[in-house]
Amino acid sequence: MSADRPLEKLRVLVADDSPAMRGIVRAVLSGFGCDRVFEAENGLQALAVTESGGIDLVICDWKMAPCDGIELVRALRDPARSRDPFLPVIMLTAYSETARVREARDAGATEFLAKPFTAETLYQRIAAVINRPRPFVRADGFNGPDRRRLERDHSGAERRQARQS
Amino acid sequence: MSQAKPYEIINPPNKLKAKTGSIPAVNPEAIKRAEEALEQVKSEFRNWLAEEVRKLERAHADIHANGLGGKHGEALFVVAHDLRGLGSTYEFPIVTRLAKSMCKLIETAEKRAAAPRALVDAHVGAIRAALIQNIRSDTDMVGRELVEELERQVIARVGAEG
Numbered sequence: 001m002s003a004d005r006p007l008e009k010l011r012v013l014v015a016d017d018s019p020a021m022r023g024i025v026r027a028v029l030s031g032f033g034c035d036r037v038f039e040a041e042n043g044l045q046a047l048a049v050t051e052s053g054g055i056d057l058v059i060c061d062w063k064m065a066p067c068d069g070i071e072l073v074r075a076l077r078d079p080a081r082s083r084d085p086f087l088p089v090i091m092l093t094a095y096s097e098t099a100r101v102r103e104a105r106d107a108g109a110t111e112f113l114a115k116p117f118t119a120e121t122l123y124q125r126i127a128a129v130i131n132r133p134r135p136f137v138r139a140d141g142f143n144g145p146d147r148r149r150l151e152r153d154h155s156g157a158e159r160r161q162a163r164q165s
Numbered sequence: 166m167s168q169a170k171p172y173e174i175i176n177p178p179n180k181l182k183a184k185t186g187s188i189p190a191v192n193p194e195a196i197k198r199a200e201e202a203l204e205q206v207k208s209e210f211r212n213w214l215a216e217e218v219r220k221l222e223r224a225h226a227d228i229h230a231n232g233l234g235g236k237h238g239e240a241l242f243v244v245a246h247d248l249r250g251l252g253s254t255y256e257f258p259i260v261t262r263l264a265k266s267m268c269k270l271i272e273t274a275e276k277r278a279a280a281p282r283a284l285v286d287a288h289v290g291a292i293r294a295a296l297i298q299n300i301r302s303d304t305d306m307v308g309r310e311l312v313e314e315l316e317r318q319v320i321a322r323v324g325a326e327g
Contacts, residue, residue: 004194004195006185006188006189007185007188021250021251023206024203027203028202030199031197031199032199086177088181095246116253116254119203123196130182130185130187130188131182133179135175137173140171
């Protein structure tokens with residue numbers, strides 16, 4: 001890995017219905033050394049690209065049709081439908097309300113970044129995905145990164161119980 | 166006591182780190198290069214924003230012809246939502262603020278049913294005026310007063326969290 005081009009070896013899929021936004025994300029990624037950027041304009045196209053394999057990271061918008069970002073994340077996390085249920089997904093969206101962050105997290109998004117974004121905030125999210133990956137939780141109704149990182153100092157009763165295999 | 170649901174914890178292989186190694190949490194050089202890359206496309210920003218505003222105007226004309234209900238109202242919301250995300254990136258943060266206020270007003274079918282058409286029109290007009298008059302941020306006094314008034318009216322109707 002070159003320090004000048006930290007993301008040089010990654011293959012990133014950018015899914016956004018706005019061609020301009022896809023171009024902006026592509027430009028920022030090129031600054032990080034990532035030139036292998038694939039594009040999709042909705043969730044269905046994004047799923048098709050991931051099915052072909054080789055994608056390391058998905059950066060997706062929320063509001064797309066057909067198949068929005070939440071539906072995309074749910075499909076990617078579904079072992080029955082997805083080639084790689086652990087594929088990291090950064091949700092990049094104009095939504096910024098707490099309830100939206102929670103909804104994205106509950107769908108299985110790895111990180112959340114509100115538009116308008118900066119090169120610095122996108123870098124921070126990618127660095128978090130690489131350097132501080134969360135374990136995955138597979139439970140009834142949820143497949144995705146452990147959501148507790150966002151719940152600081154969890155002090156409630158321990159409700160989880162390990163699945164016996 | 167309720168029965169706890171079973172769960173499974175999985176530590177998947179970190180495929181990204183296998184390719185990149187640990188990357189610096191802070192990397193001013195990479196960020197500087199990314200900002201330089203953005204500079205290369207900056208000359209297009211105003212044209213791209215103008216195209217987004219044209220989409221807004223088309224969607225706005227549709228709701229005047231067909232009403233805010235159904236797919237026409239949803240289409241207007243989608244364009245406003247896109248503008249909310251794009252305005253600041255295109256160096257028009259006031260457009261992001263205006264579009265955010267508009268999204269709050271027409272986000273759901275229920276809100277669209279109750280939204281006064283004049284208030285929707287005022288948001289579209291303000292976004293158009295910001296672009297035409299090159300009012301980029303709320304440091305412009307007239308722009309600030311306008312956006313604050315629109316935000317006040319929207320909050321009065323749907324609440325601050327709406």
